[in-house]
Amino acid sequence: xxxxxxxxxxxxxxxxxxxxxxxxxxxxxxxxxxxxxxxxxxxxxxxxxxxxxxxxxxxxxxxxxxxxxxxxxxxxxxxxxxxxxxxxxxxxxxxxxxxxxxxxxxxxxxxxxxxxxxxxxxxxxxxxxxxxxxxxxxxxxxxxxxxxxxxxxxxxxxxxxxxxxxxxxxxxxxxxxxxxxxxxxxxxxxxxxxxxxxxxxxxxxxxxxxxxxxxxxxxxxxxxxxxxxxxxxxxxxxxxxxxxxxxxxxxxxxxxxxxxxxxxxxxxxxxxxxxxxxxxxxxxxxxxxxxxxxxxxxxxxxxxxxxxxxxxxxxxxxxxxxxxxxxxxxxxxxxxxxxxxxxxxxxxxxxxxxxxxxxxxxxxxxxxxxxxxxxxxxxxxxxxxxxxxxxxxxxxxxxxxxxxxxxxxxxxxxxxxxxxxxxxxxxxxxxxxxxxxxxxxxxxxxxxxxxxxxxxxxxxxx
Ligand SMILES: [Zn+2]
Numbered sequence: 242x243x244x245x246x247x248x249x250x251x252x253x254x255x256x257x258x259x260x261x262x263x264x265x266x267x268x269x270x271x272x273x274x275x276x277x278x279x280x281x282x283x284x285x286x287x288x289x290x291x292x293x294x295x296x297x298x299x300x301x302x303x304x305x306x307x308x309x310x311x312x313x314x315x316x317x318x319x320x321x322x323x324x325x326x327x328x329x330x331x332x333x334x335x336x337x338x339x340x341x342x343x344x345x346x347x348x349x350x351x352x353x354x355x356x357x358x359x360x361x362x363x364x365x366x367x368x369x370x371x372x373x374x375x376x377x378x379x380x381x382x383x384x385x386x387x388x389x390x391x392x393x394x395x396x397x398x399x400x401x402x403x404x405x406x407x408x409x410x411x412x413x414x415x416x417x418x419x420x421x422x423x424x425x426x427x428x429x430x431x432x433x434x435x436x437x438x439x440x441x442x443x444x445x446x447x448x449x450x451x452x453x454x455x456x457x458x459x460x461x462x463x464x465x466x467x468x469x470x471x472x473x474x475x476x477x478x479x480x481x482x483x484x485x486x487x488x489x490x491x492x493x494x495x496x497x498x499x500x501x502x503x504x505x506x507x508x509x510x511x512x513x514x515x516x517x518x519x520x521x522x523x524x525x526x527x528x529x530x531x532x533x534x535x536x537x538x539x540x541x542x543x544x545x546x547x548x549x550x551x552x553x554x555x556x557x558x559x560x561x562x563x564x565x566x567x568x569x570x571x572x573x574x575x576x577x578x579x580x581x582x583x584x585x586x587x588x589x590x591x592x593x594x595x596x597x598x599x600x601x602x603x604x605x606x607x608x609x610x611x612x613x614x615x616x617x618x619x620x621x622x623x624x625x626x627x628x629x630x631x632x633x634x635x636x637x638x639x640x641x642x643x644x645x646x647x648x649x650x651x652x653x654x655x656x657x658x659x660x661x662x663x664x665x666x667x668x669x670x671x672x673x674x675x676x677x678x679x680x681x682x683x684x685x686x687x688x689x690x691x692x693x694x695x696x697x698x699x700x701x702x703x
Contacts, residue, residue: 244384245631248693251382252374256686259374260357262292263680264350266332266366267359273310273333273400282396285332286311289369289394296377298392304412309404310396314415317376317390324703325389326696327418327656329648330368330425331398334361335674342676356670356679363680364673367666368424369394371685375692387700391418395648398425402647409655419659419703420621421652422695424688426642426665427673429510431681434629434637434691436622437663439541442612443645444584445549445572447605448592450476453565456554466563467598470553473567476595480546480571485530487546487573491587497578497614499542506639507538520669541641544584545574570606574643581609613649619660620702624695631694632687637664664688 242250252259270277271285286303290313293301298315305311310333337347337360345351350359372392379386393416397403409416426437452469482488499507512535523529531539539545553567554560575584589604596602617639629637642663652661666685672678 244382244387245694245697247382247384248378249631249690252378252689252693255374255378255381259370259689260682262296262373263357263362263366263370264359266292266369267350267357267361268348270337270348271333271361271396272336273397274336275400277336279310282310282333286313286394286396289313289332290315292369292373293392296373297380298373298376298390304408306404306407306411309408312396312408313392313394314412315392316415317380317386319385319387319389321389323388324419324700325391325417326699326703327416327421328372328390328392329395329421329423329652330372330392331365331395331648332369333396333399334364334366335399338676344677347676347678352682353679355682357682358677358679360678362678363667363671364678365398365425367680367685371424371666371689371692374689375696378689378693379696387697388703390696391416398648402651405648406651406655409651413655416656418656420699421656421659421661422692423648423652423661423663424665425646425648426663427667427669427671428665428684429638429640431668431670431684432633432687433511434633434635434688435640435664436625436637437642437665438617438622438639439577439614439641440612440646440649441541441544441574441576441641441643442579442581442610443572444575444581444588444609445570446585446589446607447568447570448473448476449566449568449603449605450596451566451601451603452598453563456560456562456565459561459563462563467600468563469567469600470564472597472600473551473553473569475597476592477548477551477569477571479595480591484532485545487544489587489591491591492573492579492584493544495578495580495583496543496576499538503542503639507535507541510535510537510638510640512537537641537643540643542576544576544579547572547574575612577612577614579612581611585609610645610647611650613646613653615661621660621662621699624698624702625662625664628695628698629687629691632689632691633684 269285293315301315347360450469551569
């Protein structure tokens with residue numbers, strides 16, 4: 242029997258133990274948001290550290306930083322001549338939301354129809370256990386893992402990884418590695434393993450158009466006096482074309498086109514427009530925009546503009562007036578190729594240019610964070626694609642992600658160009674961040690089996 246199979250058999254033998262490890266972690270309500278007891282996050286860090294020791298990791302330490310939730314580090318050093326993997330997961334969770342919407346208590350894990358329900362069951366405590374199960378299966382089968390392992394478990398992912406760059410800086414010497422494996426993303430569908438290779442960035446701002454010192458009677462003044470609500474509507478409406486695509490040349494011309502291979506990858510993914518509309522909860526008759534055969538092509542690799550909030554007077558008090566001012570918050574999801582700051586600048590210039598009737602415009606709360614893409618030519622990607630066959634019986638797909646993941650950029654910057662594999666155990670039914678979060682247990686199992694094989698395969702190419 243080869244060494245990978247030995248480790249996999251060991252995982253199957255101890256599967257129930259690893260599942261118990263996961264349940265123990267999700268019982269700790271480690272919400273990192275302000276206003277929640279930070280002691281729970283500390284308890285989750287302590288429990289994670291104890292678990293690492295129990296599963297054979299060494300040099301286990303709680304990493305601290307003034308004013309930050311604690312992180313956890315552990316490693317398995319096998320041979321300094323062998324390559325080193327840095328594994329990532331996070332032990333903090335989102336608040337549980339509305340308690341009465343949960344079918345079982347959010348911090349009391351419950352198995353139903355092959356899924357484990359609890360806050361953090363998937364995002365991202367399953368990621369932690371994926372690492373501990375894969376590594377300890379090598380150790381407990383009486384073998385050394387084929388690579389050196391370092392594991393970093395963050396405690397602030399859900400609040401934007403605000404101290405991650407500082408952690409990486411302060412403890413820089415701990416993190417030297419040849420490749421990164423980050424387990425906090427979603428698979429394209431249940432049973433379809435995926436490696437995320439691009440993320441969208443986000444540019445947002447608030448805009449306010451002012452016409453008057455105070456609101457006026459619309460009968461006495463309506464006509465010659467410009468209405469700022471109409472002015473704002475005209476400006477906002479002009480930012481996209483009939484198809485809903487951003488109509489600002491300066492912004493869209495930088496978009497990095499899909500390579501032939503990327504195009505082929507997206508086309509090979511199953512996509513059903515009806516199911517997509519249903520998953521989005523779109524009402525009957527409302528169209529899915531864009532002519533893409535697979536709408537994810539737009540979500541992953543083309544920019545989109547959304548008006549997140551808009552305010553002129555209010556619904557309760559909608560009098561017959563010309564309002565003094567109109568306000569909106571808008572955001573552009575930017576894609577690889579686009580520059581966040583340039584996008585923000587052009588957006589503001591265009592809004593200023595388009596405001597009619599000499600009205601004044603002001604901007605507030607501007608933000609600009611970059612998109613991310615990785616070069617999949619590094620051999621780790623081909624190897625990762627294949628390793629998923631071990632667990633899932635099929636190769637992984639390279640996919641994008643329409644959202645932003647704040648921890649990717651600090652890692653890329655701090656560790657300077659080492660390849661990063663973003664994999665994960667979520668699926669479209671996980672409901673991460675919402676009520677009734679759940680983990681598909683068979684996908685979680687398959688991911689661990691694949692990870693055991695991945696360590697071996699990566700040892701040949703790093
Ligand atoms: Zn997460």
